[in-house]
Amino acid sequence: MNLDEMKSQWQADKPGNGIFIGEAELAARVKRSAARFDRRIRIRDWLEIGAALLVSTFFAMLFPDAGWVTRAGIILVIAGCILIVWRLRAARRREARARRDAPVIEVLSAEITKVNAQIELLRGVLWWYIGPLGAGLILMVFGMLGWGLEGILYALGFSVFFAWIYRLNQAAVKRDLLPKRRDLQDTLASLQANGHTETKA
Amino acid sequence: MADTETRFMAMVRDNEARLRRICRIYAYDREVQRDLYQDILVQLWRGLPDFEGRSSPATWLYRVALNTALARRRSHRSKPVSVSDEVLEQRADPGSRPAQVAEADQRLARLYRAIDRLSDADKTLALLYLEDLSPREIAGIVGTTENNVGVRLHRLRKRLAELV
Numbered sequence: 001m002n003l004d005e006m007k008s009q010w011q012a013d014k015p016g017n018g019i020f021i022g023e024a025e026l027a028a029r030v031k032r033s034a035a036r037f038d039r040r041i042r043i044r045d046w047l048e049i050g051a052a053l054l055v056s057t058f059f060a061m062l063f064p065d066a067g068w069v070t071r072a073g074i075i076l077v078i079a080g081c082i083l084i085v086w087r088l089r090a091a092r093r094r095e096a097r098a099r100r101d102a103p104v105i106e107v108l109s110a111e112i113t114k115v116n117a118q119i120e121l122l123r124g125v126l127w128w129y130i131g132p133l134g135a136g137l138i139l140m141v142f143g144m145l146g147w148g149l150e151g152i153l154y155a156l157g158f159s160v161f162f163a164w165i166y167r168l169n170q171a172a173v174k175r176d177l178l179p180k181r182r183d184l185q186d187t188l189a190s191l192q193a194n195g196h197t198e199t200k201a
Numbered sequence: 202m203a204d205t206e207t208r209f210m211a212m213v214r215d216n217e218a219r220l221r222r223i224c225r226i227y228a229y230d231r232e233v234q235r236d237l238y239q240d241i242l243v244q245l246w247r248g249l250p251d252f253e254g255r256s257s258p259a260t261w262l263y264r265v266a267l268n269t270a271l272a273r274r275r276s277h278r279s280k281p282v283s284v285s286d287e288v289l290e291q292r293a294d295p296g297s298r299p300a301q302v303a304e305a306d307q308r309l310a311r312l313y314r315a316i317d318r319l320s321d322a323d324k325t326l327a328l329l330y331l332e333d334l335s336p337r338e339i340a341g342i343v344g345t346t347e348n349n350v351g352v353r354l355h356r357l358r359k360r361l362a363e364l365v
Contacts, residue, residue, distance in 0.1 A: 003331070003358050003365075009309055010331040014218040015225045015234070026213070026242070027206055033243045100244050100265045101252065103344025104325065107268045183275055190322035191343055193353075 052081040070143030076136030087128040108188040134162040227270035315364035
């Protein structure tokens with residue numbers, strides 16, 4: 001088969017894809033989807049800040065009547081909330097986002113940078129998320145319940161919970177982000193290479 | 202806003218078949234093709250106000266569409282990719298069509314199947330080649346050199362001819 005001869009037939013092909021709606025409806029749908037996309041981003045940002053504010057306010061209210069160990073815990077938890085919001089926002093700002101209308105290779109490179117930032121974020125979750133919050137909560141538990149068996153049991157419960165969160169994050173790196181990065185790197189290398197054609201098995 | 206909408210609709214009208222072909226080679230079934238088509242339209246709509254004419258409208262459209270399709274493929278990587286079976290089903294039955302038309306349809310179905318077996322990078326090049334873009338235009342869309350595109354297209358043509 002001569003591929004040059006196939007070009008005209010290829011270009012004449014009009015796959016249906018099953019969408020048969022009028023232009024006005026199409027424009028309305030696209031606008032709705034675009035607005036929904038922007039709204040989702042805004043809601044995510046506000047939820048993060050809202051949750052941090054809520055947790056901080058709740059614990060700050062306990063501060064005046066608390067002992068010094070509990071107070072130290074409260075300060076750690078509030079600092080942890082601020083650190084989480086700052087870290088998430090800083091990571092997003094650092095993500096080099098190429099515009100969708102940039103050349104394919106440029107977008108792939110930017111995506112790799114973004115995935116690397118996400119991997120770094122999740123791998124370091126112990127320091128910016130679990131550490132301050134976990135240490136703060138455990139201090140609060142000991143401050144409120146004392147250093148006896150009950151306090152130790154609660155502290156153990158929190159430790160198990162945070163260990164589970166840590167494992168979830170590391171599993172997400174292994175299951176989602178590393179394969180995604182490999183995939184991106186393969187496609188990028190394949191587009192940059194001056195040569196061979198890969199074929200899927 | 203009304204002007205943007207008019208421009209957008211004109212662009213969709215002029216490029217609908219092109220966009221649907223992109224969806225067909227990057228998405229594995231009709232439902233996913235439909236979602237991808239909508240995703241591409243959303244990205245085109247979002248990007249249109251910022252389109253400054255630094256590249257040609259065709260280059261801009263292909264970049265947005267291909268980047269969206271590749272990103273979507275990555276997020277749905279675990280699902281099987283086999284548009285060609287569906288394409289073959291649609292086209293294999295000659296029905297009452299003249300033999301020549303049926304044969305042409307079969308050839309096209311074989312071509313889709315061959316493209317389906319390529320890597321994402323080669324799919325991109327094959328698509329742009331079949332859309333009759335010059336190596337210079339392809340290089341501009343992909344972000345590589347014209348020479349690189351020329352070499353790769355030469356090998357890709359041979360490879361596709363073998364697969365078809």
